[in-house]
Amino acid sequence: MEKKACKAHVLVLPYPSQGHINPMLQFAKRLVSKGIKATLATTVYLSKSMHVDPECSIAVETISDGYDETGLEDPASLAAYFDSFRTVGSHTLTMLMKKLDDIGQPVTALVYDPLFPWALDVAKQFGVLKVAFFTQSCAVSNIYYHVNKGFLPLPLSGSDVSIPGLPLLQPSETPSFVYASESTPQALHDFIMNQFSNVVDWMAKLWKLGTVGPTLPSIYLDKRLEDDKVYGINLFKPNTSACMNWLKDRQSGSVVYVSYGSVTDIIPEQMEELAWGLKESKCYFLWVVRESEETKLPKKFKEETSDQGLVVSWCPQMEVLAHESVGCFVTHCGLSSVLEAMSHGVAMVAMPGQFDQPTNAKYVEDVWGTGIRALPNEKGIVTREVVENCIKKIMEGEKGKEVKENATKWKNLAREAIDEGGSSDNNIDQFVAKLLLH
Template identity: 35%
Template structure:
């Protein structure tokens, strides 16, 4: 018998590609052949960002298919991107699988498709081609539960059939789960109304396609979201994937990492550095950017700040670089897992994307939460209200987080040792989940056993 051969299909966004890459590394470690299918656009970003030292396992290969957009189109227009994907990629994926299966004895036939739930159309392809399929949710269990509960949310009048918010109030998806605001539903904080409705339609389709999948796995841990996984037992947590994959370097980034920041961190005192990073989507206007810059300066503490080239509009430097040059460092993209595990880092100012949340949790760091959109608003609830390992910045009446608010909240977080104590405790909980015999470890072992079964 040949090796099992899994096709992996992530949604083409940084926060979706990285955890799917983590999953790929775990699969090949267990002897599974993997063909990782990015869009042409994200494939180029990922391969361009790889260094000469980033060598893939012989069982892994990276390929690409078109996403349906033109070269100059804006991939940040998520509604337009998702519509194009649904229109073009199913046929291209089917053609790719037929090509792989036609290569003869030198290449094992595809036995399984593992697709992001947002790419649920792939489960239809799997059914058509009589291939088993796995739905992979790269974010938190509670957010997935909120998407699965959409019919109930419509029935109870929180949203209408187009996903529009009908009443703003706290919602409990089950009696034991934390309450979340109905205004924080994932699709309601992305773009304009047209984009929100387009993404809501994508979610509805994904919910239907997800019913075709044989398995539903999630990059979270039972110990982190016990009430969610108790209430929704068909969602199987296998994470945090990063915490179980320290031996391999993280790949899948869209920008080259600037490792000079690690040398700079070596020169700082233990627990003294504020690490500031907002992921791949967050954008600031010039006023908010300046408030953050001055607020960090006012703390009189060393800080490492990740500033993507496309992150701000018309930044006013005003000599800021010179003023902070002795105790601040700015990089375009950082090796985040290494940074967060560095002993000099004392806290994480984060947009609360789920990958960053898991990385911060697995490093035992307290958070300052600055959510931007999508699932980040609900993730903040877990960080601040459930786990109690962080604080949230408050905006003023004009919607700005002021320099004084930034300085005061950072000082409050770092002066209260209880946040750090709880963060270290949570780190141990995450480690137990992926350790031998932990819930995630057991679920992943069962998943591997299922993948290795040749008879469908």
């Protein structure tokens, strides 16, 4: 069995963004812990800015999206970029799998992001196991599936959206590609919905589904993987010492942590409202503002709030959320951020932007009860007064106590399920068993 395990090799292909890389990377680490070799494939362009932990157990290889020097900055349109990624990506993924075969490391299974349905066609050429790894929530995938099959016609009509297995949703609580379908570029709409294009028939017949989350570093969950404290790959260099040194001087539960993730851009008006809302809350705050977004901050904001807050370009989010001084997380509700907060028992102020974030925010407030939503005005802006009020509700009010109790409850439930040998590890074991027999 050990000899076979050494020969098994999984190639992991995520969409090249932090929120897709992290969960697939953590899945790969679990495979490595069970004797499987794992390699992560990313684009040439992205690899140039990646910060890889030298202790990371996952090998990294590259494929091309056709824009090795510029990435998304150069293509004439999204349609041109996606078309290039499909054509050039298919070719270079094929070449990579041939190269790995030639050097004695043949791929046994391709675990691919379903945003790349063409990867399945490449895998078929090599006769390897094919696994679609959905990095968004089951609820969001459920909505996209119903759109793809025509069960949920677009544009949406009516005041409610009813989908089997989900709570009743308002149109604005569906992913932005659904509720704003008429303003979504066709190429982007197709890119998102086509992730089911060549697995739909398979789903309809078998629905062979396995949950493997939360896909977070083991030290924060079951501690089964030694020294697994960080994801191991960052697209931005974190200001670790600055963040952690600042946090250690703050009282327990006194800090509001704010981050809009690695992709979402905030319009200048929203940035200004968020900034002054944080200031007026009178709470300490640690705010992640990427370098590309810094010019949107109000003039002299950092200087005027230097005694109250710290603004950094990136931070080690898992370490920050685990710190006892953090009492609240103002988040864009990317799924990774939501799961990280829930796994640490941190209450959230949900300020969703686009993509899957509105649906995640719905679950945060109305299903799990681990946070409250900061609702926008008629112009789509969350005002400073709303930001201030929501933060105070979490940090000071009765609602905050209820939300924090729910957050703690979910954290404990997650750990109890994992300690008892939950479905996540069992599903990984089943996958490994199938892999070794392939």
